[in-house]
Amino acid sequence: MDITIGHNARQRRFDPLLADAPALDAADPAYLEAVDERGAAAGVARFAAFDAASPDAVWGALRRHELDLRVAGEDPAPALGRILDQWLQGLAERERPGDADSSARVNVPSRDIALVRALTERGFSPNGIRAVRPRPRGTAAAAPVLPIALDGGRVRIATVDDAPALGALDARLLALDAHFASVTERPGAAGMFAEAYRSRLRAAPDTTWVLERPGRITGFVHVMPDAASPEPGTLALADSGGQYLVVMYLDESERGSGTGAAFCEIAHALLDASGSPYTLLSYAVANPRSGPFWSRMGYRPIVTEWQRRPAVLAV
Numbered sequence: 370m371d372i373t374i375g376h377n378a379r380q381r382r383f384d385p386l387l388a389d390a391p392a393l394d395a396a397d398p399a400y401l402e403a404v405d406e407r408g409a410a411a412g413v414a415r416f417a418a419f420d421a422a423s424p425d426a427v428w429g430a431l432r433r434h435e436l437d438l439r440v441a442g443e444d445p446a447p448a449l450g451r452i453l454d455q456w457l458q459g460l461a462e463r464e465r466p467g468d469a470d471s472s473a474r475v476n477v478p479s480r481d482i483a484l485v486r487a488l489t490e491r492g493f494s495p496n497g498i499r500a501v502r503p504r505p506r507g508t509a510a511a512a513p514v515l516p517i518a519l520d521g522g523r524v525r526i527a528t529v530d531d532a533p534a535l536g537a538l539d540a541r542l543l544a545l546d547a548h549f550a551s552v553t554e555r556p557g558a559a560g561m562f563a564e565a566y567r568s569r570l571r572a573a574p575d576t577t578w579v580l581e582r583p584g585r586i587t588g589f590v591h592v593m594p595d596a597a598s599p600e601p602g603t604l605a606l607a608d609s610g611g612q613y614l615v616v617m618y619l620d621e622s623e624r625g626s627g628t629g630a631a632f633c634e635i636a637h638a639l640l641d642a643s644g645s646p647y648t649l650l651s652y653a654v655a656n657p658r659s660g661p662f663w664s665r666m667g668y669r670p671i672v673t674e675w676q677r678r679p680a681v682l683a684v
C-alpha cells in the first residue's frame with residue numbers, strides 16, 4: 370500500500386476541504402513507519418527550539434516536537450499507535466520529564482475520529498482547533514462603509530498609531546489563552562505584538578478593524594491572507610486565496626451582549642465583499658467561549674492539533 374495515496378484518499382473521504390498531503394521522505398533519519406493487514410501509518414518527527422526572548426516563543430513550549438503524519442487503510446489506529454510509541458520513546462531520551470517548556474504535537478483532520486484513541490491513550494489532548502467558514506453563497510457584493518456605528522461605539526479601520534493599543538489587547542488575549550497550554554506568556558509580549566502590528570498595519574492597512582469608544586479602543590479584529598498565516602505545521606486547505614482571522618478580542622466591558630457577534634458580522638461582510646472564498650481561524654479547545662462563539666459565527670472544525678505538554682510526562 371502506498372501510504373501517501375492511501376492517506377489522501379482517506380482524508381478526502383472525511384474532508385474534501387483539506388488539500389492532498391505531499392509524500393514523506395522515507396530516507397529521512399526521523400522517518401517512522403508501521404504497517405499491518407488493516408492499515409498503515411508513517412511520520413517524520415520534526416523539532417524546533419526557540420529562545421525565550423524570540424517573538425515565536427509565545428506560540429507554545431520552547432522545545433516543540435511535531436510528527437508530520439500520514440495514515441492509510443481501513444483501520445490505521447494500531448499502526449498509528451506503534452509509530453507514536455516509537456516517536457515518544459525517542460523523546461523520552463531527549464526531554465526532561467515534566468518540563469512544561471517541551472511539547473509534542475500532531476495535527477490530524479478533525480473528522481478522522483478513528484485516530485483519537487491512539488492519541489488519548491498516550492496522554493495527548495486536543496489543544497487547538499483550526500476552523501473554516503466558507504464564504505456563504507449569494508453574499509451581497511457591497512461592503513459596509515466604515516466607520517460604522519456599533520452599540521454606541523464605532524468600528525473603523527486601524528491605523529499604525531493603534532499598534533500599541535492592539536499590542537496591549539493581544540497580550541491580554543495571550544494571558545487568557547495561556548490557561549489552555551496552547552500559548553505561553555513571555556516577558557515583553559505586548560511590546561513585541563505592538564511591533565508586529567506596526568509593520569503589518571504598514572504593509573496591509575485595511576485588514577484590521579477596531580471598535581472605538583471615546584478615548585479608547587475596546588476591541589479589534591485582525592486578519593491576514595491565509596498564505597501568510599503564522600501557523601507552521603498545520604494541514605493545508607484544498608482551496609486558496611482566503612483570509613486568516615488572526616485575532617478577535619473584546620475588552621471584558623464589551624462582552625456578552627451581542628457586540629462580538631455584530632462586530633464579527635461586520636468583518637465577515639467586508640471579507641465576503643472582498644471575494645475571499647473562506648476565512649480560517651484557530652482557537653483553544655478548552656476556551657469555553659471560543660467553540661460556541663465561532664460555531665455560531667459559521668465556522669466548523671477542520672484540523673485538530675493534539676498536544677502533550679510536557680512532551681514527556683513526569684512519573
Ligand SMILES: CC(C)(COP(=O)(O)OP(=O)(O)OC[C@H]1O[C@@H](n2cnc3c(N)ncnc32)[C@H](O)[C@@H]1OP(=O)(O)O)[C@@H](O)C(=O)NCCC(=O)NCCS
Pocket residue numbers: 542545617618619620623624625626627628629630631651652653656658659661662
Ligand atoms: C469571544 C468574544 C469575541 C465574543 O464576543 P461577545 O461580545 O462576548 O459575544 P456575544 O455577546 O456576541 O456572544 C456571547 C454571549 O452573549 C449572548 N448574547 C448575544 N447577544 C446578546 C444580547 N443581545 N443580549 C444578551 N446576551 C447576548 C450570546 O448568546 C452569548 O451567550 P452564551 O455564550 O451564554 O451563549 C469575546 O467574548 C472575547 O473577546 N472574549 C475574550 C477573548 C476570547 O475568549 N476569545 C475567544 C475567541 S478566540
